[in-house]
Amino acid sequence: MEAEKPFEKRFPFKLVPTNLPGAYAVPPPPAGFELAKATSAQLRKYGFPFSRPTARAPSAAIAAWKRATSRKWRVEDWIIPELEPVPGKTHHLRDRPSNNSSPFWSGAVVTGPNGNFNGVLAFWKVPTISQPTEAQGQRGGWDSSSGAGIDGWTSNDLLQAGVQQYIPGPGAKPQYVAWYQWWIAPPTNPPPGPLDPSGYPEAWVNSTNGTYQYIYQTNFKKFAVAPGDQVMCAIVYRENAAGTVHFANERTGQNVILNLKPPPTVQFAANNAEWIMELPNGGWPNTSLPKFSQIQFGDAFATIPNCPSAGLPGNGLILNMLVNGTQVATASASGTGVTINFTG
Numbered sequence: 001m002e003a004e005k006p007f008e009k010r011f012p013f014k015l016v017p018t019n020l021p022g023a024y025a026v027p028p029p030p031a032g033f034e035l036a037k038a039t040s041a042q043l044r045k046y047g048f049p050f051s052r053p054t055a056r057a058p059s060a061a062i063a064a065w066k067r068a069t070s071r072k073w074r075v076e077d078w079i080i081p082e083l084e085p086v087p088g089k090t091h092h093l094r095d096r097p098s099n100n101s102s103p104f105w106s107g108a109v110v111t112g113p114n115g116n117f118n119g120v121l122a123f124w125k126v127p128t129i130s131q132p133t134e135a136q137g138q139r140g141g142w143d144s145s146s147g148a149g150i151d152g153w154t155s156n157d158l159l160q161a162g163v164q165q166y167i168p169g170p171g172a173k174p175q176y177v178a179w180y181q182w183w184i185a186p187p188t189n190p191p192p193g194p195l196d197p198s199g200y201p202e203a204w205v206n207s208t209n210g211t212y213q214y215i216y217q218t219n220f221k222k223f224a225v226a227p228g229d230q231v232m233c234a235i236v237y238r239e240n241a242a243g244t245v246h247f248a249n250e251r252t253g254q255n256v257i258l259n260l261k262p263p264p265t266v267q268f269a270a271n272n273a274e275w276i277m278e279l280p281n282g283g284w285p286n287t288s289l290p291k292f293s294q295i296q297f298g299d300a301f302a303t304i305p306n307c308p309s310a311g312l313p314g315n316g317l318i319l320n321m322l323v324n325g326t327q328v329a330t331a332s333a334s335g336t337g338v339t340i341n342f343t344g
Contacts, residue, residue: 010238022211049236063336082221092152101327103323107331127293128228161233232247295340301313
């Protein structure tokens with residue numbers, strides 16, 4: 001663990017190693033802690049990735065703070081997660097369409113100059129999925145993910161988190177799981193040693209001792225999500241030293257905050273943020289989209305450092321999902337809201 005100490009010492013709060021190298025959880029705050037009454041100093045002390053907004057903060061941040069603190073979060077429901085990478089499963093933006101259509105994503109993307117967006121936040125209701133009339137994908141079943149992220153538009157890396165909604169096969173019961181991923185492109189000049197089928201060095205992703213296994217989708221075990229749950233997700237770059245993912249479920253009261261060591265080649269470009277419904281694993285024909293109930297991201301915004309404004313999805317690019325010439329999902333956005341509908 002000697003090599004890990006420099007990373008741990010970068011932060012003014014305690015970090016707890018998880019079962020996965022490079023991923024550190026924040027322990028629960030002390031008994032009696034109330035998020036609604038916490039000062040910005042207390043939030044920093046206990047590892048929260050956001051500050052209490054001042055009166056001059058963007059209205060979107062003030063509204064999100066009020067929503068986040070409208071529920072009393074119990075310290076007893078705080079979790080140190082068990083993490084489960086899914087080798088080969090990935091999410092990333094593969095195209096930058098000019099016609100507002102994508103074969104992989106539906107939702108809203110805000111863009112700006114490098115360094116413009118160092119955080120993204122959203123609340124949404126986990127959709128209910130069902131088997132569609134469309135055929136299943138080559139990987140079997142029907143798969144999708146709803147969530148938010150930073151980067152991936154012009155950079156070759158993307159920090160994101162969300163909820164996977166999938167049906168393993170015909171007649172199977174729908175499944176729901178919370179996940180995160182810090183995707184990077186496979187290296188063009190990899191270090192010596194064996195590579196996995198996707199082109200990543202085994203030293204990075206090996207299931208036994210890999211150092212950056214969350215290059216692939218990594219599931220939060222023992223963090224329950226179900227259709228209809230209202231979840232909150234905040235993703236933040238911490239001074240180009242770490243990525244932070246904060247996930248909370250309003251129904252269960254569970255909270256988890258992870259701080260992640262950056263995988264190799266991460267640029268921290270911070271020039272876009274997104275709120276999306278995705279067809280993962282390269283899309284069709286590998287993956288087919290399940291039918292899903294309407295998704296509404298609310299109180300969604302991207303943070304702009306040292307600026308009394310915010311990146312709002314209503315000012316961003318709208319993406320509709322087009323698969324094999326058929327529009328299967330459409331999106332609209334206004335202010336801090338994004339609505340996505342299944343049309344397949």
